[in-house]
Amino acid sequence: MTTTLAGGRAARRQTMRRIRPRRSPAVPLLLAVWAGAAAVLWLWWHDTPSIADDTGRILGAGRITGLLAGYLMALVVLQMARVPALERRVGSDRVARWHAMSGRYTLCLVVAHVFLVMWGYARQAGRSLGDIVQQTADSVDQLPDMGKAAVGTGLFVVIGLTSAGPVRRRLPYDTWYHVHLLTYAAVFLTFWHQITTGNDFAVEPAAKTFWYGLYGAVTALVLWYRILTPVRLNLRHRMYVEAVIEETPGIVSVLIGGRKLHRMGAEAGQFFRWRFLAPGMRFSSHPYSLSAAPRPGMLRITVKAIGDHSARLRELAPGTKVWAEGPYGALTAQRRSRGKVLLVAGGVGITPMRALFETLPGAAGDITLLYRANTTQDLALWDELAAIAEERGARLMYAVNSPEGERPDISAENLRRKIPDVDRHDVFMCGPPGFAQSVYEALREAGVPARRIHHESFEM
Amino acid sequence: MRKSHPVRRVVLATAATVSGVVLLLALKPASGPAGASAAGAAPQATAAGQESPQGGAQGAAPAGSGTVTGDAVRTQYGAVQVRLTVSGGKITKAEAVQAPKGGLSDQKTQLAVPRLNQEAVAAGTADIDAVSGATYTSEGYRKSLQSALDKIKPASSGTSGAAGSAQARTVTGKAAQTPYGPVRVRITVAGGRITKAEAVQAPKGGLSDQKTQLAVPRLNQEAVAAGTADIDAVSGATYTSEGYRKSLQSALDQAGG
Numbered sequence: 131m132t133t134t135l136a137g138g139r140a141a142r143r144q145t146m147r148r149i150r151p152r153r154s155p156a157v158p159l160l161l162a163v164w165a166g167a168a169a170v171l172w173l174w175w176h177d178t179p180s181i182a183d184d185t186g187r188i189l190g191a192g193r194i195t196g197l198l199a200g201y202l203m204a205l206v207v208l209q210m211a212r213v214p215a216l217e218r219r220v221g222s223d224r225v226a227r228w229h230a231m232s233g234r235y236t237l238c239l240v241v242a243h244v245f246l247v248m249w250g251y252a253r254q255a256g257r258s259l260g261d262i263v264q265q266t267a268d269s270v271d272q273l274p275d276m277g278k279a280a281v282g283t284g285l286f287v288v289i290g291l292t293s294a295g296p297v298r299r300r301l302p303y304d305t306w307y308h309v310h311l312l313t314y315a316a317v318f319l320t321f322w323h324q325i326t327t328g329n330d331f332a333v334e335p336a337a338k339t340f341w342y343g344l345y346g347a348v349t350a351l352v353l354w355y356r357i358l359t360p361v362r363l364n365l366r367h368r369m370y371v372e373a374v375i376e377e378t379p380g381i382v383s384v385l386i387g388g389r390k391l392h393r394m395g396a397e398a399g400q401f402f403r404w405r406f407l408a409p410g411m412r413f414s415s416h417p418y419s420l421s422a423a424p425r426p427g428m429l430r431i432t433v434k435a436i437g438d439h440s441a442r443l444r445e446l447a448p449g450t451k452v453w454a455e456g457p458y459g460a461l462t463a464q465r466r467s468r469g470k471v472l473l474v475a476g477g478v479g480i481t482p483m484r485a486l487f488e489t490l491p492g493a494a495g496d497i498t499l500l501y502r503a504n505t506t507q508d509l510a511l512w513d514e515l516a517a518i519a520e521e522r523g524a525r526l527m528y529a530v531n532s533p534e535g536e537r538p539d540i541s542a543e544n545l546r547r548k549i550p551d552v553d554r555h556d557v558f559m560c561g562p563p564g565f566a567q568s569v570y571e572a573l574r575e576a577g578v579p580a581r582r583i584h585h586e587s588f589e590m
Numbered sequence: 591m592r593k594s595h596p597v598r599r600v601v602l603a604t605a606a607t608v609s610g611v612v613l614l615l616a617l618k619p620a621s622g623p624a625g626a627s628a629a630g631a632a633p634q635a636t637a638a639g640q641e642s643p644q645g646g647a648q649g650a651a652p653a654g655s656g657t658v659t660g661d662a663v664r665t666q667y668g669a670v671q672v673r674l675t676v677s678g679g680k681i682t683k684a685e686a687v688q689a690p691k692g693g694l695s696d697q698k699t700q701l702a703v704p705r706l707n708q709e710a711v712a713a714g715t716a717d718i719d720a721v722s723g724a725t726y727t728s729e730g731y732r733k734s735l736q737s738a739l740d741k742i743k744p745a746s747s748g749t750s751g752a753a754g755s756a757q758a759r760t761v762t763g764k765a766a767q768t769p770y771g772p773v774r775v776r777i778t779v780a781g782g783r784i785t786k787a788e789a790v791q792a793p794k795g796g797l798s799d800q801k802t803q804l805a806v807p808r809l810n811q812e813a814v815a816a817g818t819a820d821i822d823a824v825s826g827a828t829y830t831s832e833g834y835r836k837s838l839q840s841a842l843d844q845a846g847g
Binding site for chain 2: 174179180182187194195235238251254326327329
């Protein structure tokens with residue numbers, strides 16, 4: 131097994147040809163975002179000839195924050211439009227973190243904008259800062275589209291509050307999600323006052339066109355990728371539950387049948403957002419990774435019964451209709467460079483790793499899977515993994531707690547001992563946050579460059 | 591997986607935003623009192639120039655001609671005060687001697703006041719359209735304009751009647767609404783004949799600009815030639831033509847009466 135054709139140069143060249151690394155478009159996208167922000171600031175600069183006094187300064191600051199908030203708001207929505215370039219190339223997890231970060235920032239800008247502008251108006255009307263509430267009420271009452279904007283801003287604040295860490299942790303996912311959907315209404319409501327009362331849009335018709343273009347494009351993308359694309363996907367593939375299999379205590383696999391499933395364009399390592407049309411599950415969709423490469427008539431997900439939703443999966447009746455959106459996720463073969471690969475899985479994080487273990491191009495000995503679980507009984511899919519390892523000449527290792535319950539030591543030293551050239555591997559990693567963090571640190575210490583550690587984490 | 595530092599990030603974002611905004615504001619040329627009034631300077635300068643001949647005759651309008659200053663009307667952003675120059679019972683000039691100043695208001699004033707002046711001269715009444723984006727200023731302007739008009743009314747009602755049919759005078763018709771904007775016609779009548787017709791208001795913006803450019807001169811010609819409102823519509827500008835006809839009719843009604 132060790133000495134065979136596998137080491138041959140020809141074979142190696144052949145596998146190398148199948149590896150096509152693609153760069154994440156994150157950097158150009160971020161540059162475009164910054165350029166847009168600069169353009170928005172320039173707009174203000176261009177339309178403001180001079181500033182007379184402190185009132186002018188306050189209003190100037192209010193307008194800058196307002197313009198930036200309006201610009202970022204469109205991008206915050208865009209980040210959740212499920213645009214393939216973002217979901218599959220940048221990575222759903224990273225985009226979700228951008229979304230959370232820019233969402234918080236935008237909300238702060240909105241609040242600052244409201245406060246500054248109302249303060250400025252109060253000063254212009256000869257009122258003091260204490261009259262700002264009265265001033266706000268007057269402006270909402272008298273200026274065009276400000277009623278709508280006030281309602282929209284209120285919604286933003288509610289959405290922001292439900293997304294703040296401590297509140298979000300206490301809220302059921304579905305509640306949070308449905309409140310979050312109100313963002314669309316809030317964006318719509320606040321849009322109009324930007325056009326009708328925004329000084330820059332009154333003075334500069336080109337700016338108005340740009341603004342309509344920005345919001346129009348985002349609306350089109352949302353409609354296309356969040357509504358039309360999933361509808362088409364599900365009409366075409368008509369998925370249903372074929373069987374539910376208990377892999378280990380608490381971990382189940384759901385086999386999903388449908389038409390031409392290999393034509394969905396899903397790759398190993400990706401996930402779909404699944405919605406099972408069974409009573410009580412219809413209204414929430416959850417992301418689960420494929421635990422095997424897609425086959426023409428079948429997809430498989432493997433899920434650990436931790437949450438409310440995942441526990442119910444066990445009771446799914448065969449034949450239940452399934453609504454899926456995807457494929458999403460960038461933790462695929464395109465991330466790797468042309469070296470050996472180490473896959474690290476923690477617990478149910480094995481699912482995407484299992485799919486990659488089967489499909490990543492590589493000669494014998496190129497692919498190693500390290501599987502961490504509490505006990506050997508918890509090593510879900512182990513038989514399959516062993517079979518794949520056998521067939522491909524890949525290495526399969528596991529780390530479980532000792533009989534006394536002691537945790538295995540995944541340190542830089544141990545990694546180097548087991549895999550001497552670990553620093554020349556690409557590492558794909560999936561597991562609980564604490565585990566992923568400690569492995570990441572061990573890998574870095576063992577000399578693996580950060581850019582070659584690929585992982586997906588949905589922690590905000 | 592790099593360690594995230596939420597607190598550090600918040601501090602950095604706040605600091606960057608605040609300093610960015612402060613920097614932008616600081617780099618903008620600050621206009622002192624002199625500069626600040628630059629926006630409203632034109633009307634103010636002329637106002638000063640005309641102050642002397644007018645003297646203290648602010649309230650009592652001279653019959654037929656002179657200047658009248660309306661009441662100063664407070665708006666949320668400052669006072670608005672309109673002064674009219676009246677000649678032969680007609681407003682020949684409208685200007686704002688006071689208008690909101692400072693910050694956003696400078697621009698709004700710059701944007702709105704010239705348009706409001708034009709409208710006031712064209713309409714000859716306080717029935718003028720608000721400039722969008724400057725609602726408060728427009729409202730204040732209207733009120734001050736009305737108060738100025740109220741002051742000249744007693745005098746001018748006499749003059750306009752006594753103007754005599756031999757003398758040339760100008761009558762402005764009512765604004766006729768069309769789907770693309772109002773049309774308003776002013777005619778000069780002398781010796782019972784229309785000597786001149788012009789549109790003081792016509793649809794504007796986009797395609798309307800071209801249509802107006804195309805139709806209005808022809809309609810003006812036709813009106814002078816026909817001497818009645820029975821003029822042909824300009825093809826391709828039916829609505830404008832229709833509005834023109836209506837406004838022309840109302841001007842003729844006023845002139846003929």
